[in-house]
Amino acid sequence: MAADTTEKNAVKLTLGQYLSSIRRDRKMTLRQVEQITNKDVSNAYLSQIENDKIKQPSPNVLYALAEIYKIDYEKLMEMAGHIAPAKGRLEGQRHGRLATFAEHSLTPEEEAELVDYLNWIRSRKTQT
Amino acid sequence: MIRPDDCSLSAEDLRVIERRARDILNRASAWDRLPTPIDDILAAANLKVASHSIFDPKSIMAFVEEKTAIAARALKSAGLRIKSAISKVLGLYDADEYVIHIDDTVTTSKQTFLKLHETGHHELPTHRKLFRLFQDCEKTLAPETADQFDREANNFARFVLFQDNTFAQLAADCPFGIKTPINLSKKFGASVYASAREYARTNQRACVVFVLEPIEYVQGSGAKADVRRIEASPTFIIQFGIPTETVITLDHALGPVLPMYSKMTKPHSLSVVDLNGTNHECLAEGFKTPYNIFILLYPVRPLTGTIIIPGLTTG
Numbered sequence: 001m002a003a004d005t006t007e008k009n010a011v012k013l014t015l016g017q018y019l020s021s022i023r024r025d026r027k028m029t030l031r032q033v034e035q036i037t038n039k040d041v042s043n044a045y046l047s048q049i050e051n052d053k054i055k056q057p058s059p060n061v062l063y064a065l066a067e068i069y070k071i072d073y074e075k076l077m078e079m080a081g082h083i084a085p086a087k088g089r090l091e092g093q094r095h096g097r098l099a100t101f102a103e104h105s106l107t108p109e110e111e112a113e114l115v116d117y118l119n120w121i122r123s124r125k126t127q128t
Numbered sequence: 129m130i131r132p133d134d135c136s137l138s139a140e141d142l143r144v145i146e147r148r149a150r151d152i153l154n155r156a157s158a159w160d161r162l163p164t165p166i167d168d169i170l171a172a173a174n175l176k177v178a179s180h181s182i183f184d185p186k187s188i189m190a191f192v193e194e195k196t197a198i199a200a201r202a203l204k205s206a207g208l209r210i211k212s213a214i215s216k217v218l219g220l221y222d223a224d225e226y227v228i229h230i231d232d233t234v235t236t237s238k239q240t241f242l243k244l245h246e247t248g249h250h251e252l253p254t255h256r257k258l259f260r261l262f263q264d265c266e267k268t269l270a271p272e273t274a275d276q277f278d279r280e281a282n283n284f285a286r287f288v289l290f291q292d293n294t295f296a297q298l299a300a301d302c303p304f305g306i307k308t309p310i311n312l313s314k315k316f317g318a319s320v321y322a323s324a325r326e327y328a329r330t331n332q333r334a335c336v337v338f339v340l341e342p343i344e345y346v347q348g349s350g351a352k353a354d355v356r357r358i359e360a361s362p363t364f365i366i367q368f369g370i371p372t373e374t375v376i377t378l379d380h381a382l383g384p385v386l387p388m389y390s391k392m393t394k395p396h397s398l399s400v401v402d403l404n405g406t407n408h409e410c411l412a413e414g415f416k417t418p419y420n421i422f423i424l425l426y427p428v429r430p431l432t433g434t435i436i437i438p439g440l441t442t443g
Binding site (some may be wrong): 049058059062074077078084087094098099102103109114118 | 206209210212214217218219222223224245249253255271273274345
């Protein structure tokens with residue numbers, strides 16, 4: 001069976017199925033991936049990811065895979081559920097649109113206002 | 129200046145329009161009545177001239193006033209939102225511009241940590257790529273992933289600040305005790321807070337650091353200090369587990385080392401039972417900064433059953 005790695009089809013696949021099809025397309029074994037990633041992604045771990053036993057691999061593992069397969073890291077993060085729509089965040093959940101150091105989480109409204117403020121700071125910088 | 133053409137139509141379009149116009153003249157029985165009876169035309173069309181006209185100067189005025197009030201309210205709440213947002217944030221990494229924003233009202237050592245934390249968000253491509261992506265779309269990290277990224281940036285900052293195990297090596301060459309992380313904090317440009325945690329985290333000896341909030345005086349129950357964090361060395365965790373205290377009061381086993389009036393308290397003896405049920409004599413010493421209280425606790429010798437000193441339960 002030919003590995004199908006097109007964007008359109010990948011959307012319907014689970015993360016595991018998608019990563020498995022990509023690896024077969026790149027003609028790599030689980031062990032080769034383990035070697036190339038310096039054991040950052042072990043053969044056993046990748047096997048569990050591909051079987052959807054591990055549904056949300058860590059961002060660092062997804063990045064390593066995106067690099068060796070030459071695929072989009074952002075897309076893998078979205079498939080694994082690490083990225084969510086900004087509108088869906090509930091009050092009290094950790095904010096994650098902006099990279100901050102903050103002991104208390106920003107409310108969705110506060111974060112949106114901070115995004116606006118940051119844009120304004122940037123625009124002012126380019127004017128002067 | 130000749131005005132732009134305002135009436136040319138194709139013959140087909142004109143025919144359609146004129147059919148509709150003829151129709152209203154019919155419906156209003158207006159043919160041959162001159163001047164053309166405008167009121168009847170409007171009535172036939174089922175139209176009225178507005179009683180509250182947009183041209184009424186009073187309406188215009190009232191509208192402007194209401195708009196101004198709404199804008200003022202929106203402005204005020206935007207102002208409150210940005211102020212509360214800024215009050216929660218100490219550092220921010222702008223992935224679009226490659227700049228960091230640091231709150232310069234906090235201590236220099238805290239600013240150093242903040243700078244390194246934000247540098248972590250930049251140096252880790254897993255972070256930078258996503259924070260750039262979020263500039264162009266209404267997406268965000270899932271809450272647990274946002275927490276993970278913060279922990280990753282904190283660990284990046286700690287590793288760079290203390291240069292891997294350089295701190296631990298220098299600490300091992302100094303006498304054991306609370307003064308060592310205090311002295312080393314200056315050498316590394318770190319806060320006492322970060323330094324004390326690193327001291328416990330990397331120590332070969334069994335020891336634990338309690339980081340407390342400043343002492344509060346509660347009417348009726350006396351002085352207390354809430355536990356902010358507990359950092360234990362790996363050997364302490366294996367032997368004693370991780371302490372679970374949430375507050376230290378004066379009658380707590382660690383109460384005698386709360387630095388009430390001086391900056392530092394002398395080593396104080398107390399007993400701690402390990403995970404195997406063996407009693408140990410431990411020493412505890414306290415130190416305070418304007419921001420935190422630190423208590424270092426470490427075992428010195430196992431105790432036989434006959435000696436009884438006030439104890440602390442861990443694990």
